[in-house]
Amino acid sequence: MITPVENIPASEQALIEKAQSLAGLSLGEIAQQANITVPKNLNRDKGWPGLLLEYTLGATAGSKPEPDFPELGIELKTIPINRQGKPLETTFVSVAPLTGMVGSNWQNSHVKNKLSRVLWVPIVAERDIPIPERIVATPFLWSPSPEEENLLACDWQELTDMIVLGEVENINGRHGQVMQLRPKAANSKAKTDAFDKHGRPFKTLPRGFYLKIPFTQMLIAKHLRIG
């Protein structure tokens, strides 16, 4: 569904005001305002809350390699949390390229690009809450502090080095302090090109960079009053 032009925010201020006006509303209420059907469950519509908010807030990029709000350079990230403000899952950042990484560094990486300015939209989405009743918490704008960026850059460097040197199969969720590399695929049949430890091409599951829960939890605790 195409985002209507009138939804596209003109400025960062307009966006954050619009976003914060959604705070406290349920997904059902937001969907009703937007005239959109709420799915029965998210098993087949995992990204639905994200799409709903993208639509409502006027994001246009979708999953293209540019920010959700290209004119503002802002990325939108919904994050399911429990009532105590703890994220329920890791947060997807970007697809990890497994080939063509020659000469890439943190400064020109997709991860840095994606995380340079983020509008976080926490959603209280514990499993027992029906989807329409899940409540949007207060959205906030974030750019990594020098310390946060350093943590991200270190993890990115370590994980990328491993990918380039053919260790991709040896990477598991324990690598990385704040960011991890995990398979990202709808099913285990989708395979992509990569290089093994001898430098030979082979097929493996596509991978994505994910922010670990303690990191996003720290962000929420830092920016919002919990309790």
Place this chain on the structure above:
Amino acid sequence: MSIQILPARLANQIAAGEVVERPASVVKELVENSLDAGASKIVVDIEKGGAKRIRISDNGCGIRKEELTLALSRHATSKIKDLTDLEAIASLGFRGEALASISSVARLTMTSKPENQESAWQAYAQGRDMEVTIQPAAHPNGTTIEVNDLFFNTPARRKFLRTEKTEFSHIDEVIRRIALARFDVSFVLTHNGKMIRSYRAAANMDQNAKRVGQVCGQKFIENALTIDCQHEGLHLWGWIAKPEFYRAQNDLCYSYVNGRMMRDKLINHGIRQAYAELIPSDGYPAFVLYLELDHKEVDVNVHPAKHEVRFHQGRYVHDFIYSVCHQALQSDLAQMQQSIAEDSYGTVTEVQYQNQEYIKPLQRVAEPSSSHAFSSPKRDNQSSGLAAAAASYQSLMSTPKPSVEALKGNAQSSLAEKPTSKILYVVEPHFAVIVLDGALKLVDLLPIAEHVNTQLIEQRWQQGLVSQPLLLPIVVGLDEAKVTWLNQHVDLIEQAGMTIQIRTGNKVQVRQFPALLREKDVASCLVQVLELIESNTSEESQLSVFKHSLAKVMSEQQYSLESANYLWHQAQNVLLEQLNDLCHLNSSEIDLTSALAQLKKAQLQ
């Protein structure tokens, strides 16, 4: 069992286990020594696969008579002097172990004559402590080392030796590898008196290529692409075979880092990756490549045999090798096909964003007026009163009270350095026993807390109180008077770090609240402040009434000894002399007369 220092020979034999694996490793160590000595001509004579005799003669700088003894002892070397040299090793050897190790497992004689020494001398080590004997000999400028009966005294190792032919082929391989490293040195290899290899010193690229052809086969050089690329301190040059010339074994993989032969994973990975799908997955590329970089950028002190190195910027080196090889292969391919091949790997390719089919696009509601889209009852804050709202959010906001825990650390650390607190005991809920002007007094902590908090608010008021967005906005129901007050004093509540939106039906939505009140429940806090303002009848301005009310609500109503101490410490810092007056105004003396009298009475009885 007693602890003893090992005899020199035994210690060297142990070290030999790492360095001297087979005759070929002896040859490698000794030829590298010759190269480090600056030899331009090296002759290697082998008998019976090296088990009987290995003799290496060079025309290098030689070893002076006085140093012959030292040369045979362990940890003696001329190649490095101190740790700084180890940071940037330019010579092939540096550990100072090879000669001592070899002479501990074989009969080794060394004959040497430096150019400026009149005659040659010969040295050999023998016995348990490996004492070195020296005698005059005849020899041209340079050094000859003869290693006879390798492993004669270590039968275990001897058993691992393979046939004469196999051992010699290993030696042959070592010479081939080294010959590729030093085009400027001529090498002669003989076996049982028969000349096997003879490489003449090469002076230009054509002659270099000729030697590569000699070592790797003429077919390799005919199928090879020449590479020479320099970039930011890295220099890669050499020959890589076209993909058609792939090998079933990795027998033509020669890589060198600063003239040192390598079997390094990182280098091989970069090269193999450049070939990608151009060769079958069980095939090996053929290459002779030289990487040159600053000695400081690479650590060779990783492995005794130095087959592996560590690059300080491993990925950078890897990517460089990959790019150079890849470009060479691609441009060759392009030439062959007479068309510009799509460069699928060269530059950073676009990340492929897959169509995320499992995220369905949003769907319009079928009938625009479908209110029954929600099967479950609608969440309804508007109809519930203040109590219900407060209660429901209470559960949302239920967190363990971090206040005292947080204070604890603060209080304790500050108390440690400032043990001036006079609080002796806390009488619940908010009274404290203190010593004031030499008298025991009971002081009410509430007014003190209120004064401290008023001060804190005053200090921060100009730039506005620090505001915290709530995780979830809170809807509070108020009576009309309170809503009106809020409506009339928007600037005040904004300055206090509150973001409050007035809704219909005397409801307000709180989105941000001052950080100073982070320990309090938002809804009840707001109501309390507004009630305090309402009940105020003094002539004060609304601004100061508002501040006072905030300060009052901020104040703790119950104290433990710890939180009382923390408050006291805060009060000393914020209120200064004012604290003393406050204490006088809000305390009464504890009269101990009756207690004393009772004790005296008890004593008398």
